[in-house]
Amino acid sequence: MLMSKQKKNQAGKGARILISVNVIGSAGPIRLVVNTEELVATVMDSILRTYAQAGRLPVLGTNTDNFYLSAGGEVLPPSDTIGSHGVWNFFLWKKPEVEKFTGVECPVTRVMTLNRKGHGLSRKLGHGSWRAWFSKSLKISSH
Incomplete structure (x- = not known):
């Protein structure tokens, strides 16, 4: 019951x-x-x-x-x-990490690469996207 x-x-x-x-x-x-x-x-x-x-x-x-x-x-x-x-x-x-850089949010990219022996994966941060943007924004364009 x-x-x-x-x-x-x-x-x-x-x-x-x-x-x-x-x-x-x-x-x-x-x-x-x-x-x-x-x-x-x-x-x-x-x-x-x-x-x-x-x-x-x-x-x-x-x-x-x-x-x-x-x-x-x-x-x-x-x-x-x-x-x-x-x-x-x-x-x-x-969720992907977000870095704040001078008021602009840029996502941090994570890249998976093989280690030197080619057996395992290692993780490294790739900051190329915001660095390229930053260096491009600092360049003074000529007329």
Whole structure:
């Protein structure tokens, strides 16, 4: 009798699904059971808390405003429900960093290159875009 009441109460909450979230830069996916009616922002918060509790590296922080959750190449708006897209595999990745330079925001580009032996990937920052713009703006054009 008690089991049937619990099942009726759970049915009103929405279906529960197992999702798999690959965090870019981390070793493996995080798997969570969530309600299909939960908002994407709530799920992102749960993912970041689970990631931190597991002690995974790199340390990401807990601010959901710094991350995107995407499914199938599409970034999900934080106000959507997680079940509205019909997928169970997601990617969580950090938003690109933005540098402020004399009142103009310039995105910092991240370039992935092979290391000298060609075995692994190393990350380096490419500042060529704003430097080229800055040097071009300083040039004095002749008539």
